[in-house]
Amino acid sequence: MSNHEPLVFMKGIHKWFGRVHALQGVDFKVFNSEIVGLVGDNGAGKSTLMKVLVGIFPPDKGSIIINGSEVKLKSPKDAMKYGIEMIHQDVMLAPLMNVARNIFLGREPQKLYGLIPMLDLKKMRIESLKCLKEIGLDGINPDVVIENLSGGQRQGVAIARALYFRAKLLILDEPTNNLSVKESGRVLQFISEAKNQGISSVFITHNLHHVHSIADRIVVMSHGRVVGDFKKDETTIEEVTKLITGEAPPKPELSS
């Protein structure tokens, strides 16, 4: 049981899409250096909740508190300023551009030649290599075009990009869905590596084995509500599964 302030506290979040009440008063916390597994059936609201956290949707009710102060997130760029980065399911990389250009997209380093601004391609190359090395991907050439990389490598590049830009919280939406066993293992490794560097992660998944292997906490959602919030050793895969499918009633909320 930690007494620290949570890194992120989403308090009483409601969200409507037309008449659909997608999020019904959700409380969600993430602490420093923590890996949270966010699980639930399709339509439970996991992605929606994270999209609110990342600034894609504004909450209709409720607040987001980062490091103790309430914030309003109007766009992903706002979230990025607070160090929250999302690694989307379809990796947010431009397939026809190379690794270096993708890593620095939107945050390109420039050099001035006299009065003429130019992309600092050299710096982009060097820094890309550095940032890929940090998560063990130093085999990748920054000039390689994204569409020539494997699925796992692409996820790796996206994560490396987030880490490079000093993300404090990574949100990964179904990161291992389309990957082979070996590549999924690599991605989970990246996430653990990140934790060792003090970076927290929330990862949304259907794969409870993955969750059990690296998550510190497991949060279960169903029909727009949190129905379970456990530390890893406090529960079993069967119990979590039952919660997801609705066979077991929601547990009372545990505070930490």
Next chain:
Amino acid sequence: MKRVTRRQAISRVSAVGAIIGAGVIGGIGGYLTGATTGGQIRTVTETVGGATITQTRVITQTLAGAADFAKGLRFTYITHGGEENVFWNSVHLGMQEAAKLTGADAVMIRPKREGDLAQEVAAFESTIAEKPDGIIVPIAYTELLTYVKKATDAGIPVIVANIDAPNPEDRIKAGGLSYIGQYLEPAGYFLAKTLSKYFPRGSHALILIEGPGQVWAEERAKGIQRFLKEYDCTFDRLDVSFDLAVVESRVSAYLEANPQTKAVFSVGYTSPIAGKVLKSKGVPPGQVAIGTFDIVPLVIEWINEGYLQVAIDQQPYLQGFLPVIQLILMKKYGLSAWDVNTGNAVVDKSNVSLVEELSRKGYR
């Protein structure tokens, strides 16, 4: 740096090979093409198309061997008539037959788009660089006179056909040695006068302008308008193109809005479409007089139907045939060129069947 794998090396070598190969193949191809087009029989299939009528004619040309009169002489006909302009196919035929008869080599350059001046100017300049033995060109735009002068200065004789410069003096000054074609403004007057048998004085008329702004269209329109004014008629100009579908829809709209129209003229060959429009409206032939220039299948059809009363033929075959002959004679015997009025031949119900026969063969 990077180690070169065997595969990389192979791909590099093949890329170099590809570029060199392209150059070599290009050269060989060119050589072969040049060598084999002399003394061969070539079959040219031309499709004469309008929006409503399509005919295919097969013309067999013998490029060399039939006659040696003008062997080795090369002529280029530069025209503004786009590929969908049926009139120019007769000119082309005249030119080709003159070439066939004499053993000369004649080529016609037509732009992709009717009246495209930029393309025509580019073609003209390329032709001057190629230095043929003679150039034939209609002055569709007065700018072309500059290039006529350029060609003349470069020692290439130029004959103007089909459309003269608005002021023939300018053409002579630029070096155009003669004009072979219809005298446009008088032709317009003649058409209107000939058609006036079929509509009363003081009527309202419609004039279709297939090439707004182009010299030939404006000159003929001037002639038509001159007569109509003498005949106390009012008239409207309507800009169209040689695209028959466009003409049909615009004429239809106009006649709906102006049912008092008693005569329809064309500076080109599209006014017969008015006959189609009238027929579809149930108007009997002869109620509205229609007159046009040039013989194309469309014209023949509507004379036969009775809606088209008069067509003025400028005999495009001659405009293709005679310039080539003149250039050859000038080259061989030092003769000078001479102006030819290729005529105001009237085609109407009385002679349409004869003309139809020849038209099918592409001669009229």
Next chain:
Amino acid sequence: MLNYKSFIVVLFQRKEISVATILLGTITFFYSIQPVFLSPSNVDVLLRITPELGIVALGITLLMIGGEFDLSVGSVFGFIPMFTILLIENGVHPILAIVSGLLLAAAVGLVHGVVTVKTGIPSFITTLGGLLIWRGVSLAVTGGLPKYMTMPEEIAFLFTGKIAPFTHMQMVWFFALAGFFYYILERTKFGNWIYATGGKKEVARAMGVNTDHVKIILFILSSLMAGLGGIIQSMRLGQALPNQGDGLEFDAIAVAVIGGTSLFGGSGTLIGTVIAEYLSRIIENGLIIIRAPSYYFRLYIGLVIIIAVTVNVYILRRSIRSRIES
């Protein structure tokens, strides 16, 4: 030795190689049939007429890399010089008239851009509307008659004057603009945004790029280049014709594609466009020089498109394999 080798490797992996190869092949083909093809006067003709159309192709290339199309460039090409002449006829100073014409071109691009981006209507359709509207305005205003251009010597020289053997001002404009756009596309932040916006718009947006702004700017550039090209052609010919530039949009897009730019966005090359534009004019010119019937032009260009794109794909696949191995 190592540097020389890497230079060759890089050279042959570039998209422009296929069109450069075809260019070389075509030149040798025409030359071997008719050496007059490379005579000074003919070369001069080629260099003189290509730039005004090439400038339009440059604008379209950037827009296509950004993922959009502009079918109105031909109409704008015809309309802007018409407008400029109208101003001059009404007493406006020539330089001011030209600047106004260019501003109008930019405004047209702005309209296309804003409508496309804000309403979500595909650019194909909005600019198709532009094609009809601006051509229609052109014809309506002039009654279908050509307008003659009277321009003071100095100004005409600025756009079309001859400054050295084989070198005319329009060529200078063409290469300067090509160089400038190359710089923007390959060496600035904005260029990176263009690639991302055209390659995958959602990605660019997720990374904070304002794709709406990027696209609007590209539409403005495309129309601006069309206007500039039209003004240059009108100055060269001394008049603005109502049907000037008719069909130019397809030629420009074909040139971009032959040069190596993708129809789907996100990938392209300005160098390729420049080479392909010369290739296009060379084919036209060459067919006249060897006295082939001009009907063959369309056939040849169609073949070239297919060959160029096929070779592009082939070379791309080879370079992918060799890159992954490095």
